[in-house]
Amino acid sequence: MTTLQERLAEQIPPLAEQVKTLVRNNAQKVVSEVTVEQLYGGMRGIKCLVCDTSLVEADTGLVIRGRPILELTECLPEEVFYLLLTAELPDKAALDALRSDFRKRATVPAHVWDVLGAMPRDSHPMTMLSTAVLVMEGESEFIKAYHRGIKKDLYWQPMLEDAMTIVARLPEIAAGIYRLRYDKGPRIAPDPNLDMGANYVHMLGAPDPDGDFSKLMRLYFVLHSDHESGNVSAMTTATVSSALSNLFYALSAGLNGLAGPLHGLANQECLSWILETLATFGGVPTHEQLEKYAWDTLSSGRVVPGYGHAVLRITDPRFDAFLAFGKKHCSDDPVFQTVARVFETVPNVLRQVKKIKDPWPNVDAISGSVLYHYGIHEFDYYTVLFGVSRAMGVCAQGVIARAMGYPIIRPKSVTTDWVQKTVEKFAMR
Ligand code: CMX
Secondary structure (H helix, E strand, C coil): CCCHHHHHHHHHHHHHHHHHHHHHHHCCCCCCCCCHHHHCCCCCCCCCCCCCCEEEECCCEEEECCEEHHHCCCCCHHHHHHHHHHCCCCCHHHHHHHHHHHHHHCCCCHHHHHHHHHCCCCCCHHHHHHHHHHCCHHHCHHHHHHHHCCCHHHCHHHHHHHHHHHHHHHHHHHHHHHHHHCCCCCCCCCCCCCCHHHHHHHHHCCCCCCCHHHHHHHHHHHHCCCCCCCCHHHHHHHHHHHCCCCHHHHHHHHHHHHCCCCCCCHHHHHHHHHHHHHHHHCCCCCHHHHHHHHHHHHHCCCCCCCECCCCCCCCCHHHHHHHHHHHHHCCCCHHHHHHHHHHHHHHHHHCCCCCCCCCCECCHHHHHHHHHHCCCCCHHHHHHHHHHHHHHHHHHHHHHHHHCCCCCCCCCCCCHHHHHHHHHHHHHC
């Protein structure tokens, strides 16, 4: 039986050598250009990052280590974490070893609960999550190893320790935040026999007589686990980590980015928009009512949340996965029915707005509705679950970056004056 640590120790040296040779032999070859529009447009489309854990193409959506996300919907989140790191799904022995390792690390230190308990009662749950990760920073194995003078090519080992500790603890932290923030009673101890999704549902204290809520949470944690490295939370985590700040610092920063309404918080805004339509029309709106509502939203200067994407130009396959789950498990729920009807209506509206490049739904257009069905009605909490899942991807990316010896991230900025003069030089040619 080979553990995750042992498998990575086999894989990393030849991979690091491959990258070194690739760079050495091709150092000056051009792989991307930058236009003025991209410079001022959030760097959209510039190929300037390397991420091996996953790839998101406009016409395919998320592919994790060569496997389209829709092929992974039956996997456990723990298996996907192993896949993100090694490009392989674990066999039973390796999975058992990983789960047993997670169990050993899962105990959340008491000071985390003390700090969360001392925060203002109305703190946003994302503030609580980011704080919880940050206050565990003193336990970083990476920082201890760094101070002991560990060799650079071994940095990935204590990084992996930190990644595993974080991933092991986040479900309990997230469930604890829910119970504390919404007065649901004392925390519920983890059940070491359960997988990540089922254990989270158990610690939430939610009824799950037929196991469907656990199924949903496994799917949720798998679908949100990674989305390459150019999005705000992943790029922030990678940038902070590149300064050799440990993963607790880096992930906490990334979570702060995830808390933005154009990124992870969109799921909260999306459900709020859906509930607004249900309240306005006194039930599941008709297609005509939704069409008018979407136009009203646009003309009031708001975005239709959950629609559009910086990269995708198709319906997000993660949306499709939740739609299939919802059709099977909550097709009679008016909130889910409204989400499905919005999908039948809104892309036609957005297609008529010239500036919108992608009229199709992203994962946030639906993820809240299925959580709502299982009784999580506090939608400002939803991004916490996104964060628990996304931590797997960005932490895996952090481990790989250290394994490959990537340097501190430091692109060059220019002034508008420089851009002006540069384009004038082009005009004179
Ligand atoms: N509703 C209204 N306007 C939209 C829109 C939508 N759903 N999607 C894009 N637009 C607008 C943009 O605001 C932008 O307008 P301005 O030029 O006036 O600023 C214009 O269309 C062009 O945008 P784009 O190139 O199509 O999209 P961007 O790459 O700039 O932005 C995103 C992508 C996701 C921020 C945008 O589509 C959006 O705001 N969607 C709604 C919020 C959302 O669902 N976010 C979650 C994304 C998933 C994630 O990263 O977590």
